[in-house]
Amino acid sequence: MARISFDNPRRLNALDLDGWSAIAAGLRRAAQETTAPVVITGVGRAFCAGDDIAALPALMADRVLAEAFFVDGLYSAFEAIVTHPxxxxxxxNGLAFGAGLEMVAAADLAVAADTATFGVPEGKLGVIAPVFTALATTHLGFKPANSFAYRMSTYTAQQARELGIVNEVVAPERLEQAVDAVIADINAASPESIMITKRMLATRARDEALPRLKAGLRAVVHELLPSANAVEGTDAFFAKRPPHFER
Known part of the structure; x- marks a missing residue:
């Protein structure tokens, strides 16, 4: 088994460009070194709170930096998840918001502690959850995907299971044991059969969702980040007040 752990609990494991690049590099290294499944998890009370919001003002001010963050860093990480053999x-293990929830949605399997919470609140920042909107209708049903994307509510682990985001919900102290059981089931098959199964099951995500994702990320960079509403959403987030978007 290969393992990628987010270990920045002070920031709820929010990811900057280096973090996204490290995920892609870790998955590429695992593909070269092992035929085992890869486990992605977090340290502390969060799985991953998504993108580091503190980086947003700099991304808004510099389109080249924004391209590097979204189209190079973030896209490469999700491409690596979808195409991993x-x-x-x-x-x-805990809170999975924004890109954190998007990683859960993009992964092949997910086991959650019953204390975990889920949501994609990007619309409240004046942007979108591009990975979720690109992958959700491939991985989930139409109505469950819409519920997450449009309502931007916070969901419990059990609700996430009912909507198809996670496969299994367990007590926090049983999370590692439950993941080990999933891996044992996978390892009961030959690596070659699992690789071909993954390649076939991921066809739509690879061929349809990834191109949609790249287009969505470019829309974030070129249409949403320069907008007045993105500025307002970010200002409201830092001021801890509701945003007042132009209609």
Missing amino acids: MPVICAV
Whole structure:
């Protein structure tokens, strides 16, 4: 088994460009070194709070930097998840918001602690959850995907299971044991059979969703980040007040 852990609990494991690049590099290294599944998890009370919001003002001010963050860093990480030869499993130890939830949705399998919470609140920042909107209708049903994307509510682990975001919900102290059981089931098959199964099951995500994702990320960079509403959403977030968007 290969393992990628987010270990910045002070910032709820929010990811900057280096973090996204490290995910892609870790998955590429695992593909070269092992035929085991890959587990992605977090340290502390969060799985991953998504993109580091503190980086947004700099991304808004510099389109080249924004391209590097979204189109190079973030896209490369999700491409690596979808195209990894073996299953990628999210062990969701806590809060999974924004791109954190998007990783759970993109992964092949997910096991969550019953204390975990889920949401994609990007619309409240004046932007979108591009990975979720690109992958959700491939991985989830139409109505469940819409519920997450449009309502921007916070969902419990059990609700996330009912909507198809996670496969299994367990007590926090059983999370590692439950993930080990999933891996044992996978390892009961030959690596070659699992690799071909992954390649076939990921066809739509690879061929349809990834191109949509790249287009969505470019829309974030060129249409949303320069907008007045993105500025307002970010200002409101830092001021801890509701945003007042232009209609």
